[in-house]
Amino acid sequence: xxxxxxxxxxxxxxxxxxxxxxxxSLLDAVEESQPDEVYNLGAQSFFTESxxxxxxxxxxxxxxxxxxxxxxxxxxxxxxxxxxxxxxMLGKVAEIPQSEKTQFHPRSPYGVAKVWPxxxxxxxxxxxxxxxx
Numbered sequence: 001x002x003x004x005x006x007x008x009x010x011x012x013x014x015x016x017x018x019x020x021x022x023x024x025s026l027l028d029a030v031e032e033s034q035p036d037e038v039y040n041l042g043a044q045s046f047f048t049e050s051x052x053x054x055x056x057x058x059x060x061x062x063x064x065x066x067x068x069x070x071x072x073x074x075x076x077x078x079x080x081x082x083x084x085x086x087x088x089m090l091g092k093v094a095e096i097p098q099s100e101k102t103q104f105h106p107r108s109p110y111g112v113a114k115v116w117p118x119x120x121x122x123x124x125x126x127x128x129x130x131x132x133x
Contacts (some may be wrong), residue, residue, distance in 0.1 A: 030076055
């Protein structure tokens with residue numbers, strides 16, 4: 001197989017499971033796979049369930065990311081990390097179309113939990129107690 005000089009051969013991607021609620025399973029997954037890149041596709045992503053299950057949604061979608069990042073930092077600190085986003089993070093947007101500079105205004109517990117892991121992106125947590133109509 002011939003590769004262009006600026007494209008390095010890559011090993012095939014592997015799906016490795018872990019429980020975002022369990023730090024030890026995440027440490028084991030990172031230890032076992034020794035990844036160069038981690039793509040976090042895990043979430044409690046049922047928007048309607050985020051209202052009755054606010055604590056669970058936050059634990060999985062926000063703190064789960066923190067647990068995964070901690071496992072990566074301990075085992076494979078040079079690995080790149082990619083977090084899946086959601087339009088729920090934007091919520092009520094002030095501009096159309098959106099860009100990387102669009103401010104987050106989440107309007108659901110799910111949206112708040114997805115925004116939480118982003119450094120410097122604070123949001124209004126009152127939305128958990130009082131849904132917008």
